[in-house]
Amino acid sequence: MKWQQLILVFIASICLIFAGNALAQTDININNTNLIRFGGSVTVPENQVVENALAFGGSVTVSPNARVLDTAIAFGGDVILKKRARVEADAYSFGGKIVQEEGAIVGGERSTFSERHGMMSGSNQGRRSFFAQSSFSPILRISAAVIAAILGLIILRTNPQFLPNLATKLRQHPTLAVLWGMGAIVAIIFVNVFLAITLIGIPLIPLLSLTAIVTSLVGSLGVALFVGQGLFSNRNWSLQQQFLVGLAIVTVLTLIPFFGGLVIFLVNLFGLGVILLWQFGQEKPQIAT
Numbered sequence: 001m002k003w004q005q006l007i008l009v010f011i012a013s014i015c016l017i018f019a020g021n022a023l024a025q026t027d028i029n030i031n032n033t034n035l036i037r038f039g040g041s042v043t044v045p046e047n048q049v050v051e052n053a054l055a056f057g058g059s060v061t062v063s064p065n066a067r068v069l070d071t072a073i074a075f076g077g078d079v080i081l082k083k084r085a086r087v088e089a090d091a092y093s094f095g096g097k098i099v100q101e102e103g104a105i106v107g108g109e110r111s112t113f114s115e116r117h118g119m120m121s122g123s124n125q126g127r128r129s130f131f132a133q134s135s136f137s138p139i140l141r142i143s144a145a146v147i148a149a150i151l152g153l154i155i156l157r158t159n160p161q162f163l164p165n166l167a168t169k170l171r172q173h174p175t176l177a178v179l180w181g182m183g184a185i186v187a188i189i190f191v192n193v194f195l196a197i198t199l200i201g202i203p204l205i206p207l208l209s210l211t212a213i214v215t216s217l218v219g220s221l222g223v224a225l226f227v228g229q230g231l232f233s234n235r236n237w238s239l240q241q242q243f244l245v246g247l248a249i250v251t252v253l254t255l256i257p258f259f260g261g262l263v264i265f266l267v268n269l270f271g272l273g274v275i276l277l278w279q280f281g282q283e284k285p286q287i288a289t
Helices: 002-024 130-134 138-158 162-172 174-198 204-231 239-254 259-280
Strands: 028-030 034-038 042-044 052-056 060-062 072-075 079-081 091-094 098-100 110-114 119-121
Touching (some): 034 042, 042 052, 060 072, 072 079, 079 091, 098 110, 138 162, 162 174, 162 204, 162 259, 174 204, 174 259, 239 259
Parallel strands (some): 052 072, 079 098, 091 110
Antiparallel strands (some): 028 034, 110 119
């Protein structure tokens, strides 16, 4: 039964990935006034007027003579204004730059978010794509695993029940964990869109994203322990040994081309979901050592 649940979870995760890819290939036009794209770039066609243009994981391009009445925001890309293009209010770029061609106008504030300095600035200096910087090389993945190992051992020493609680919760309710994770991802996306459109909430977007990342990373430590316990439960190993072996197995899987990206997605999905399930679920797990 447990393996059947894991297979269902895997299939649901694959469906979520393909759904996300399909969403990333299509612009979302809300009431013909807001252009939004997830995982790609947004282009405001020539001579067209829109209220907002938002790109999550790409650039925003305002074509010649096109107008954005409110904001143009790019997460992980540039905001590019072609000749005689106008953004009546503000233009923001998180991890990119703002480019204005001849005659292009930004009526309000034009700011970029510097990953290097971690602050808002008006600089137009070129920076590499956020996602290009975030694509882990094998060396960075191994380094991240070493840091995760240290953090996990510290948690196991200072709070011995925390990671076993997560691993047990994941063992008992894998389907609920992935549903919590999927729900959290969808909620984060919509909250980010809402904050971006309202302008006032823009400074909260990095904080929300950071919170989600930290939560999923901490939860992934529980996933590593879950893997170690599942594969080596018959051996008389300590929690620390089970955790380190599980983390090593997950790390090796992440190094496999293409498949490694799927492993990272699943581990973080389960990690985010099991943290939320552990925190908000009513049933208290029985810890298995």
